[in-house]
Amino acid sequence: MREVLAARAAGGIRGRGDVPPRFRPPLPPRHFVGRDTELARIRAGVTVLHGPGGVGKTALALEWLREKGSGDQLCVDLAAHDLGRVLRAFGLRTEPEDEQAVFRALVARRQFTLLLDNAASAEQVTPLLPASGTVLVTSRSRLDLPQAREIAVGPLPDDERLGPLLDRSYVELPERQARLYRLCAWEPDAFGVPVAAAIAGEPECDVEDALDDLVEKALLTEVGDDAFRFHELVRAHARAKRYQ
Ligand SMILES: Nc1ncnc2c1ncn2[C@@H]1O[C@H](COP(=O)(O)OP(=O)(O)O)[C@@H](O)[C@H]1O
Numbered sequence: 001m002r003e004v005l006a007a008r009a010a011g012g013i014r015g016r017g018d019v020p021p022r023f024r025p026p027l028p029p030r031h032f033v034g035r036d037t038e039l040a041r042i043r044a045g046v047t048v049l050h051g052p053g054g055v056g057k058t059a060l061a062l063e064w065l066r067e068k069g070s071g072d073q074l075c076v077d078l079a080a081h082d083l084g085r086v087l088r089a090f091g092l093r094t095e096p097e098d099e100q101a102v103f104r105a106l107v108a109r110r111q112f113t114l115l116l117d118n119a120a121s122a123e124q125v126t127p128l129l130p131a132s133g134t135v136l137v138t139s140r141s142r143l144d145l146p147q148a149r150e151i152a153v154g155p156l157p158d159d160e161r162l163g164p165l166l167d168r169s170y171v172e173l174p175e176r177q178a179r180l181y182r183l184c185a186w187e188p189d190a191f192g193v194p195v196a197a198a199i200a201g202e203p204e205c206d207v208e209d210a211l212d213d214l215v216e217k218a219l220l221t222e223v224g225d226d227a228f229r230f231h232e233l234v235r236a237h238a239r240a241k242r243y244q
């Protein structure tokens with residue numbers, strides 16, 4: 001009953017203004033390649049993109065939103081954003097127990113195309129799904145949501161188009177960034193600023209800015225608080241640069 005009342009109350013509320021910048025999907029990586037089959041399979045309704053961390057689920061979702069998504073788009077990182085915070089950003093305040101219903105009503109009212117990134121379970125996602133519209137969900141596990149299209153996202157094939165695209169980004173890099181790109185690619189796994197600074201023999205503050213720059217250019221991935229990692233294909237490209 002409480003749920004019905006909350007949904008009805010929210011039905012009258014549109015949520016003010018534009019989508020707050022923090023909850024708009026960012027642009028996909030500039031050198032996005034491949035995934036033609038997966039992109040073609042995503043349609044209206046609910047689609048779950050599942051696969052291991054770092055395989056390219058978020059990039060795929062963002063590319064689809066850029067290419068084919070329409071209307072206002074709302075992106076909620078379920079691992080990082082608290083639902084109450086999302087609602088408050090729209091000027092909606094509600095009791096914690098009503099948040100899910102109000103969120104659904106907001107999405108339905110504004111006809112948002114929704115990206116729910118980093119879902120942990122079906123239980124987490126189900127209460128957030130609007131009755132209609134387009135929803136992309138990314139998750140490390142199969143969610144088996146009823147009536148959802150499930151797309152397994154596997155590693156990118158060694159696509160030869162990636163090389164030239166990465167080259168284009170690489171030649172535009174300032175020397176410090178280019179050098180870090182070449183050197184840090186020899187780290188086998190995630191690394192932090194102190195490690196990168198030690199490898200480069202440069203002050204941490206300069207290295208931190210340069211790493212952020214590489215992340216912005218989608219050559220490096222931030223995988224947590226001040227930890228960075230190369231996508232495996234990008235790493236191979238960066239390593240090859242050392243010999244050129
Ligand atoms: N199709 C692609 N083309 C180019 N780069 C990609 C592609 N897919 C992923 N990447 C890069 O790989 C890294 C990891 O991708 P991401 O989408 O964040 O993985 P996931 O969401 O599965 O953890 C990012 O740096 C991203 O830019």
Ligand SMILES: [Mg+2]
Nearest residue numbers: 057058059138
């Ligand atoms: Mg992701």
